[in-house]
Amino acid sequence: MGIVLNQSLKNTVITYLGFGIGAINTLYLYPVFLGATYYAVTNYILSAANVIMPLFAIGMQNTLVKFYSQCKTEEERGRFLSFTVLFPFLLCIPIGIIGLFFFDDLVYFVSKKNPVVQTFIWLIPFTGLCMAYFEIFYAWARVHMHSVFGNFIKEVGLRLFSLFAIVGVYFNWISIVDFVYVTSGIYFLALIVTMLYAFKIKRPNFQFYIPANVKDILEYTFYIILSGSVANLLLDGDKLMLNQYLVIExxxxxxxxxxxxxxxxxxxxxxxxxxxxxxxxxxxxxxxxxxxxxxxxxxxxxxxxxxxxxxxxxxxxxxxxxxxxxxxxxxxxxxxxxxxxxxxxxxxxxxxxxxxxxxxxxxxxxxxxxxxxxxxxxxxxxxxxxxxxxxxxxxxxxxxxxxxxxxxxxxxxxxxxxxxxxxxxxxxxxxxxxxxxxxxxxxxxxxxxxxxxxxxxxxxxxxxxxxxxxxxxxxxxxxxxxxxxxxxx
Known part of the structure; x- marks a missing residue:
């Protein structure tokens, strides 16, 4: 069996397994043990983070996959990997400064109907950044033909750790409020594990380098940001809109x-x-x-x-x-x-x-x-x-x-x-x-x-x-x- 067919089959099984665990969490555990309010808060944070994730990633997860094969030498590949990791981080700095400047206005906008959201507002950019860099390092692994581990973390690992966290709520090891923070921490853990796995596949040698085809890269990246933003808004934008008009439950x-x-x-x-x-x-x-x-x-x-x-x-x-x-x-x-x-x-x-x-x-x-x-x-x-x-x-x-x-x-x-x-x-x-x-x-x-x-x-x-x-x-x-x-x- 070829590597593509082999990994496609494994990824399909993993996706269904993850969906099954997610169904247990979503249909029974969250509603019963979190209650409507904090289940909604957790879901709102993840939805909002997913919507802004393409902006933090700057489309680099797709750009890496498309342009990596065009690098001719090992040195070019190493430099390009460095670029895909460092470039989004540099652009996140001005985005963060703008966010801090308008922080009070943003907090008022998202919490005017549901004040409970205000306490957890900073978790949105933090989780969004974790999601963005998880996708970048997952793409790092995929271009080296290692897609199964990252897919397992994404489809099964995140949901399995959420299951463990809700068990912690049941046994009073953590509170319902703690669960919201733990959920963001799970995405940070997924980022760290995937980053280490990507570094194990290809040892990094970070140096900021602007590729010769940077114009083509940035043009493609612009359309990927649009594509990712549209897809994520269609998937999670409705939940953000609900927060603006209805009680969070x-x-x-x-x-x-x-x-x-x-x-x-x-x-x-x-x-x-x-x-x-x-x-x-x-x-x-x-x-x-x-x-x-x-x-x-x-x-x-x-x-x-x-x-x-x-x-x-x-x-x-x-x-x-x-x-x-x-x-x-x-x-x-x-x-x-x-x-x-x-x-x-x-x-x-x-x-x-x-x-x-x-x-x-x-x-x-x-x-x-x-x-x-x-x-x-x-x-x-x-x-x-x-x-x-x-x-x-x-x-x-x-x-x-x-x-x-x-x-x-x-x-x-x-x-x-x-x-x-x-x-x-x-x-x-x-x-x-x-x-x-x-x-x-x-x-x-x-x-x-x-x-x-x-x-x-x-x-x-x-x-x-x-x-x-x-x-x-x-x-x-x-x-x-x-x-x-x-x-x-």
Whole structure:
């Protein structure tokens, strides 16, 4: 097995493991042991830190990956590594000075609705800086073909240490307030461990050096900052907006709902790791017929897998919310709206890979900035009117508009189209099974009821999709499994 396939497989397993630990934390431990207020405070700090992280990193984590291979000698590589570490730090100094100058105004702005945030405000830039340098040192390891350890720290390590911290709250080893500080400390620990691992792979020899192609580097970095800022604002900006209009407990209710909905997008991660380089290769070789076929395959396969995950969540959502405190139950509608937005983005297949490997990627980045502005405006309108449901509706509307814009862009500019008649068939199957399974449940303990209903749903979903041959690739996988277990001759 080659190193790329080997590490991709390990990273996929790690991602699912981390998501499972995160689900335990998010759905049960945090709501029960932290309470809504400090769960929300912790989530707000991490969301705000994630939003400003691209500014602190100056896009160097992506720049390092793109330009490292262009360095011809070992000396050039060492100098370039030094540049990617030291340059963001130098730019963080004026950012920090500006932040200190406007500190009182910033504190008033973010804490006017929720004064409890004021105590922890300094944790936001600290955690954001830790996140930024973690990504830079993780990229340092990745360019030397060592991606698994950093991914383990990011996906599993952070969540596992958070689990240990919440256990500490349960046994009164630390207080709930201490937990907020410990959470930031965990990100600092992740940075230190990843930095030492990166230095072990490639011993540093720090010297400030400006590369000869600095103009190209800075131009690329500018677009990466835009791209990272747009992505992180779309992921966490809604929680920042909630803090400005509602009492902070609503962030906790919203966070549980969005985490559940985000499970729908997990299947796309594994496929994109494989499809992204294939897409780049086909575009480079101008094989647009093969690219169009790949576009259709990724769309229908992700639609089937993502549709199954979405169905399992939607038909079990009422019982799922029985295991979290009652005050969180208002998030059920949020799960539906955020889930539908993720599902629509999912069925666009490798749309993003096509766009970002084309000459039009700059246009789409500015389109993303326009989307952020729309999202902010929609949140300002709907959050005061409908609370967290208004926030979810604003997210659903803005992401749907963005996905439609990307779809139309690829269709009109590149004459590629992801949908087939099987797309409609899959939508009908998903809708019918939702109506068939949603309105009843087993009168048992929630987790047992969820398991039983999911088993029945899985059997029906697989049978219907197999018989209708909605995806030839998925049918081939099922046939191989049936042969392997000798269920078919």
């Amino acid at each position: 609503n962030i906790a209710y919203y966070s549980v709902a969005t985490y559940i909905a985000l499970v729908i997008s997990v299947p796309s991660r594994a496929m994109h790791q494989i499809v992204y380089p294939i897409t780049a290769k086909l575009m480079h070789e101008n094989k647009y017929e093969e690219l169009n076929a790949l576009y259709k395959k990724t769309s229908i396969n992700l639609q089937i897998v993502g549709g199954f995950v979405m169905l399992c969540i939607f038909v079990n959502i009422s019982q799922l919310y029985e295991i979290v405190p009652k005050e969180y139950s208002g998030g059920i509608i949020v799960v539906f709206m955020i889930g539908l937005s993720k599902y629509f983005d999912l069925i666009l297949g490798n749309n993003n890979a096509i766009i970002f490997n084309s000459k039009y990627y700059r246009t789409v980045l500015f389109l993303g900035l326009f989307l952020v502005l729309i999202t902010i405006v929609l949140n300002r309108i709907f959050i005061p009117l409908y609370g967290i449901m208004g926030c979810a509706f604003a997210t659903l509307l803005s992401i749907t508009l963005y996905s439609l814009a990307k779809l139309l862009f690829v269709v009109k500019r590149m004459h590629l189209y992801p949908f087939t008649k099987e797309t409609v068939t899959s939508l009908i199957v998903t809708a019918v099974l939702f109506l068939a399974f949603y309105f009843w449940e087993f009168p048992l303990y929630p987790l047992i009821g969820i398991a039983l209903k999911s088993i029945i749903l899985t059997a029906v979903y697989l049978y219907v999709n197999y018989k209708l041959v909605i995806s030839k690739e998925i049918n081939d996988i099922i046939d191989k499994m049936l042969l392997k277990f000798k269920l078919r001759s």
